[in-house]
Amino acid sequence: MSCTAPEMRSLRNGATTVTYAVTGPTHSQARTICLIASTGRGPEDFFHLATHLAAGGLRVVMPRPRGMGGSEGPLDSIDFHDLAGDAAAVLRAEMGPGGAIVTGHAYGCWIARTVAQDFPEMIDGLILLAAGAGKWPEELSQAINTAMTPDAPEAERLAALKMAFFTEDHDPRPWLQGWSGDVVRAQRAARGRTDRDSWWPSGTAPMLDIVGLQDPFRSEADRDFYLREFGPRLTLKLVNGASHALPDEKPAEVATLMLDWIGAL
Template sequence: MKFEPYEIGRLDKEGANIRLCGRVAGPASGPPIVMLASLGRPGSDFDEVAQALGRAGYRVTLPEPRGIGDSSGPMEKLSLHDLAEDVAHVIETVAKAPVMLIGHAFGNRLARTTAADRPELVSRVGLLACGGLIEMPEKARKALIGCFDEKLSPEEHIECVRYGFFARSNDPEVWHDGWHRDVMLMQSSAVRRTPVEDWWEAGGQPMLVVQALEDAIALPANAHDLKARLGARATLVELPNAGHAMLPEQPARIARIIRDYLEA
């Protein structure tokens, strides 16, 4: 299934130009899904999942964040609310609300912020590798930072990718590249500048939580804690043989989980 590119623009609150680009798959009349990528990662991480959902009749939009591909705009002193305005503009202009908004890792924070700020645009929220209040171990934190360290040797870099993002039996080479340090710094700063309580509840929307059982960064205990806090509003599905990357490890299974949730 082919992707269709889009390009739209908007002005931020200071009047600066923001260019928002991405791709769409699936029939125009299909139920809309928007997917937000992980920290410093491109929308193409979702390609296999998006194609599977597109073949099933869904209309899937994959936005690129500022700094990746042709998307551009101010990159400093942003909050998650600023980045959520980008997502909201994509939903209103390209995807057509209300959508199921799915975020992977960092993307789950952005998805929850968008749902909290603009609940009328989001019917459901999907969290992949959601993280939470339980901190990642120090070794995993160092591996995450190492994925963006351009000074590491290729062997050191891929070991960081392997430890931080992939289950023991899976090949990390599929994520050998795609690491955007400037975008990571922008997004990390936006997280620090945004109170957790602003986005934690995701606007009260129904929530799908997909938890990889070998995730070294977003530990399974976080998903269990979130389910305990939200009760029936959250549907928790555990994913074996997958780590923090999840998407390249189990794309068919993730697409099936999303379909089952939407079609239940």
């Protein structure tokens, strides 16, 4: 399936301008799903996945984080709730009657969970894509630092992407682009600023946890990390041949899992 470029829109959320991509049927005809990107990255990582989701009947919205490509707003002294508010504003503008689905990729899972916690009346389901466990090796965080540094030697950046994000048979080169160091730093600081108890419960909606079997941020011992946390509220699905860049590596397979789960809600 070819990737169709979504339409770009923008809105105001208090002092912040949020730009976002949208594709799929109109909100009066379809359930809306919001996809929140991983640390320091934007909605482009979701475009192939979004094409499959839209073909499956969903209206897909993908906010760009503040500090990137037209999304502008305070980056100092923000926390998860500020970032969740931006995503919720996009959902509120684009969703039709009834609730929506909120989805995060990697770091975006924390923001999606905060949306589900802060705006439970909007959310019918919460999906985690490549969510890390409680802890992971420090070398993986360092690999992100290397991958996002444009002045680092390309060979080192590609090696970092292969170690932390991609399986051997997937080309990491497109991910040399699309990073914002300023956004990464602001998002990391936001994590440290946010009281864990204020977002960890993740609302009350059913949850789907999709994990790549080759994802180093989720070791075999931690595959059931969120099952242990949330019990029968959560469904765990595993995807072989995928690492931490799961939705970009396996968009068709991930979309099928998402659509089947959403259809059964």
